[in-house]
Amino acid sequence: MGRIIVLDQNMINMIAAGEVIERPASVVKELMENSIDAGAAKITVSIEDGGRKLISVADNGCGMDAEDLAYAFESHATSKIRTSSDLRTISTLGFRGEALASIASVAQVKAVSRVKDSTAANCIEIDCGNKGTVSPCSADYGTTVQIRDLFYKLPARRKFLKTANTEMDHITEHFIRIALANDDLDMTLIHNGRELYRLPSKEGLRRRIAELFSSEIAENLIETEGSEKKLHISALLGRPDISKTSNKFQYIFLNGRFIRDKFISHAIKEAYRGVLEADRFPVVFLFIQIPCEDYDVNVHPTKIEVRFYNANLVHSQILGCLREKLLAVNLDVDAKLPKAAASASLSQRQKISEAMADFFKRHRPIQAQQQLGFHKISADSNRTYQTPSEALRAPAIERTEKDATSDMDYTLDAHKFLQIHDSFIVAQVDDGFVIIDQHALHERIMYEDLCRRIQRGKLESQKLLIPESFELSPAQADAIEANSELIEKLGIELVPFGPKTAAIQAFPTLLAKAAPLDFVQDLMDLLVDKAAMLDGERLLEEVLSLAACKAAIKAGQRLSDNEIEHLLADKETIERASRCPHGRPTTIKFSLSEMEKQFKRT
Numbered sequence: 001m002g003r004i005i006v007l008d009q010n011m012i013n014m015i016a017a018g019e020v021i022e023r024p025a026s027v028v029k030e031l032m033e034n035s036i037d038a039g040a041a042k043i044t045v046s047i048e049d050g051g052r053k054l055i056s057v058a059d060n061g062c063g064m065d066a067e068d069l070a071y072a073f074e075s076h077a078t079s080k081i082r083t084s085s086d087l088r089t090i091s092t093l094g095f096r097g098e099a100l101a102s103i104a105s106v107a108q109v110k111a112v113s114r115v116k117d118s119t120a121a122n123c124i125e126i127d128c129g130n131k132g133t134v135s136p137c138s139a140d141y142g143t144t145v146q147i148r149d150l151f152y153k154l155p156a157r158r159k160f161l162k163t164a165n166t167e168m169d170h171i172t173e174h175f176i177r178i179a180l181a182n183d184d185l186d187m188t189l190i191h192n193g194r195e196l197y198r199l200p201s202k203e204g205l206r207r208r209i210a211e212l213f214s215s216e217i218a219e220n221l222i223e224t225e226g227s228e229k230k231l232h233i234s235a236l237l238g239r240p241d242i243s244k245t246s247n248k249f250q251y252i253f254l255n256g257r258f259i260r261d262k263f264i265s266h267a268i269k270e271a272y273r274g275v276l277e278a279d280r281f282p283v284v285f286l287f288i289q290i291p292c293e294d295y296d297v298n299v300h301p302t303k304i305e306v307r308f309y310n311a312n313l314v315h316s317q318i319l320g321c322l323r324e325k326l327l328a329v330n331l332d333v334d335a336k337l338p339k340a341a342a343s344a345s346l347s348q349r350q351k352i353s354e355a356m357a358d359f360f361k362r363h364r365p366i367q368a369q370q371q372l373g374f375h376k377i378s379a380d381s382n383r384t385y386q387t388p389s390e391a392l393r394a395p396a397i398e399r400t401e402k403d404a405t406s407d408m409d410y411t412l413d414a415h416k417f418l419q420i421h422d423s424f425i426v427a428q429v430d431d432g433f434v435i436i437d438q439h440a441l442h443e444r445i446m447y448e449d450l451c452r453r454i455q456r457g458k459l460e461s462q463k464l465l466i467p468e469s470f471e472l473s474p475a476q477a478d479a480i481e482a483n484s485e486l487i488e489k490l491g492i493e494l495v496p497f498g499p500k501t502a503a504i505q506a507f508p509t510l511l512a513k514a515a516p517l518d519f520v521q522d523l524m525d526l527l528v529d530k531a532a533m534l535d536g537e538r539l540l541e542e543v544l545s546l547a548a549c550k551a552a553i554k555a556g557q558r559l560s561d562n563e564i565e566h567l568l569a570d571k572e573t574i575e576r577a578s579r580c581p582h583g584r585p586t587t588i589k590f591s592l593s594e595m596e597k598q599f600k601r602t
């Protein structure tokens with residue numbers, strides 16, 4: 001009896017602060033969000049000692065009069081919602097009326113504010129929940145909130161703060177998120193008197209990204225936009241060659257609010273499938289606008305998660321918009337030539353020049369090369385070359401569908417090419433040259449061809465003269481049975497051949513270059529490992545990608561001019577030619593202008 005008491009308001013606020021105010025960065029986020037909600041055009045954030053000593057956020061927003069200033073630090077005090085129906089249409093970043101009260105319960109706070117049409121400012125001080133009175137003072141219009149000695153009465157919380165640099169990293173991350181979502185704002189971040197970021201308004205998002213991250217990232221972003229069914233998407237999509245090892249560089253904004261959302265992250269991953277290796281994460285800046293009543297932001301104390309009422313629609317529209325763009329653009333990798341060619345040593349420069357000069361010396365029209373017997377297949381060679389018709393089932397792509405999907409933004413010169421190390425093809429394009437990985441490109445060509453053909457029905461197959469038999473494990477036998485339809489579609493005929501044994505009787509014509517037994521073994525491994533986890537479409541993609549890899553010409557395989565011509569012609573007609581089905585690049589481009597720069601011609 002008598003053990004239960006109702007906590008006083010200050011205690012309630014301190015507990016609430018535990019939810020919202022985890023560290024200095026949370027304070028910075030809440031104060032900056034208030035400035036944005038107040039319509040500020042300029043925000044200056046000054047930090048001392050990683051936020052432990054001081055956090056100050058100054059804005060030129062609408063400001064508060066004396067009465068509002070006194071209320072602002074009360075819990076559940078907000079100007080942003082009034083009735084329960086407002087909760088369904090929240091268009092401001094804040095609405096809980098808790099941030100300032102929570103912050104003021106765990107630190108020393110001073111706030112100064114002046115509304116635009118008033119000549120006088122007011123200020124208030126609160127020390128860990130003990131509120132002083134509002135008094136007049138002089139200040140410019142807008143609001144400045146200063147937080148000193150965060151958690152000073154909570155040694156346990158203070159102890160958990162990390163070094164100033166680590167806390168500053170967290171603060172910077174929040175600053176970056178807000179800066180990306182509000183590129184029309186003038187924003188500054190200062191630490192211990194040193195300006196870390198000074199971001200003028202109206203310089204554009206790309207410029208801002210260059211300042212916040214790097215010009216390499218800013219220069220390698222593809223812009224896209226889409227609007228459908230009340231959902232507007234605008235995005236800057238990182239090219240695959242600036243991908244990262246984590247999803248830290250995926251910035252998703254919903255109506256100006258940074259959010260994390262597993263559906264959207266999944267849509268992004270799916271959009272890049274086949275464009276990027278499976279273990280890499282793209283750099284993405286994604287801005288979504290949807291009506292406020294189509295999602296609920298009141299599901300997480302820091303509002304970093306929201307609940308979409310129609311998450312499937314959001315997922316499919318984002319996936320569609322991003323994927324369409326990624327398929328349409330040329331994703332060839334731009335060669336990274338040494339930046340400091342000017343300061344390179346003489347011998348380095350000589351080496352580059354020699355390599356380039358050598359390339360151009362040998363880079364003659366194809367007729368001349370043929371007269372010289374240039375990389376022609378010689379009968380007396382002890383290599384086992386494939387004939388053109390074998391290696392490249394020419395033409396792999398049916399020309400009737402030509403041109404519809406090419407993503408190349410340059411023209412290949414059909415006659416100026418050269419195979420090097422029996423693995424790469426160097427070819428001239430209108431504004432430079434490209435180096436193509438012959439296996440990767442042919443793999444993509446085979447893959448696209450296989451996809452197209454299998455959409456129309458079963459792949460054409462041919463009977464093997466002598467059926468190839470092999471042993472089956474029980475798991476493999478099960479996988480064959482469970483996927484019999486898929487195996488049949490591929491044009492593979494498997495028949496039982498005694499206990500625990502099966503035989504391959506027919507094999508797809510298109511995969512003539514793959515050894516049937518080898519391919520079927522790999523196919524069974526894939527089915528055993530993945531069939532249960534993947535849906536039908538994904539499984540088919542994996543299977544076709546395996547088939548393409550097995551059937552494609554290999555590195556180390558010498559090609560005839562005719563074969564190379566076919567490869568180059570196919571490159572111009574297929575989708576996603578700049579990436580192999582696993583997402584690795586097929587082509588690296590060297591631009592003429594970059595070469596001229598390197599050779600000091602400009």
Ligand SMILES: Nc1ncnc2c1ncn2[C@@H]1O[C@H](COP(=O)(O)OP(=O)(O)OP(=O)(O)O)[C@@H](O)[C@H]1O
Nearest residue numbers: 034038063072078079094095096097098099100143
């Ligand atoms: N920089 C500012 N300029 C003008 N008014 C402000 C500013 N900061 C706070 N306010 C006022 O003080 C109120 C309380 O702010 P507080 O951050 O505690 O709550 P909120 O923003 O309404 O909701 P939330 O707790 O979700 O942030 C706001 O609703 C707003 O009216």
Ligand SMILES: [Mg+2]
Nearest residue numbers: 030034094099
């Ligand atoms: Mg707020």
